[in-house]
């Protein structure tokens with residue numbers, strides 16, 4: 001297997017746009033949309049708090065938000081939520097097609113189903129029909145665990161015969177996805193995406209490359225069960241960057257055993273470093289070493305989310321010492337460093353403020369530094 005054509009272009013589809021819900025274009029020349037997934041059960045009695053949190057996720061670059069909908073109470077909460085937030089929401093449904101039908105009574109942007117575990121064709125057809133009637137996009141989410149028996153058997157036979165496991169599994173995933181796509185098309189339904197997720201980087205890349213050679217249906221990318229913060233980001237970065245080289249991927253989720261915020265920050269950084277997203281704040285910070293005279297880690301911890309929520313197109317440098325601080329950060333629009341009892345703020349390599357922090361407690365020092373930094377930041 002391997003990609004023969006260099007660049008792919010997916011079809012364009014639009015999700016959202018119903019009621020209050022923002023419309024997001026996927027595929028074509030649209031930018032790659034970022035998703036994360038809510039990590040708690042969705043319940044009606046916490047909807048106000050959920051809406052507040054969604055607004056924060058939006059500031060961190062969340063374009064689409066997915067919720068697991070495993071039961072009737074979460075479906076009811078989902079329907080209500082779609083009417084009180086502009087965020088395009090996706091209901092993630094397994095097994096019970098009636099939950100998918102109920103979620104489409106609200107302003108759902110998208111329903112993710114795995115046709116392999118929804119049951120009979122009649123049930124999948126009912127979901128397709130309601131999606132058609134309500135203008136809801138569907139995502140076919142395929143995984144090796146729920147492939148039809150003939151594909152699973154063929155995959156195992158190929159592996160016994162010596163075919164590499166990643167290749168055999170990727171081929172089976174693609175075949176499974178193509179069958180489901182053919183079923184959708186047979187019923188005249190075109191507003192759908194496909195995802196084929198695996199926990200192996202290579203299998204993820206092979207499956208998506210192979211699918212992109214066969215179809216222009218937009219792809220949702222993700223390495224599933226990618227692991228905790230560091231390993232999950234490494235795997236997602238490797239898989240996405242390889243696929244982005246061929247313009248494969250219309251929407252992404254960085255799956256982490258970590259917070260939604262970190263999933264969004266990781267996605268943002270991957271897109272920026274791969275040249276798929278322009279603008280926004282670029283945060284440059286030193287790793288810190290024995291020369292440090294400024295608490296880089298503490299400052300970054302306090303400021304990272306706030307900075308990423310800013311709508312400025314600037315570089316921010318956070319450096320541990322004056323030896324390298326203003327010098328290494330001279331291309332930064334704004335930077336901060338320190339020495340002894342002095343914290344220095346600089347703009348494009350020129351020191352603009354010295355803050356004397358001698359004798360201050362940790363909280364007093366942080367408050368003084370943050371206030372000064374905020375003022376300089378807002379002046380940009």
Ligand code: SF4
Nearest residue numbers: 286288289292320321
């Ligand atoms: Fe060390 Fe200073 Fe470089 Fe940070 S900027 S890594 S503290 S030498």
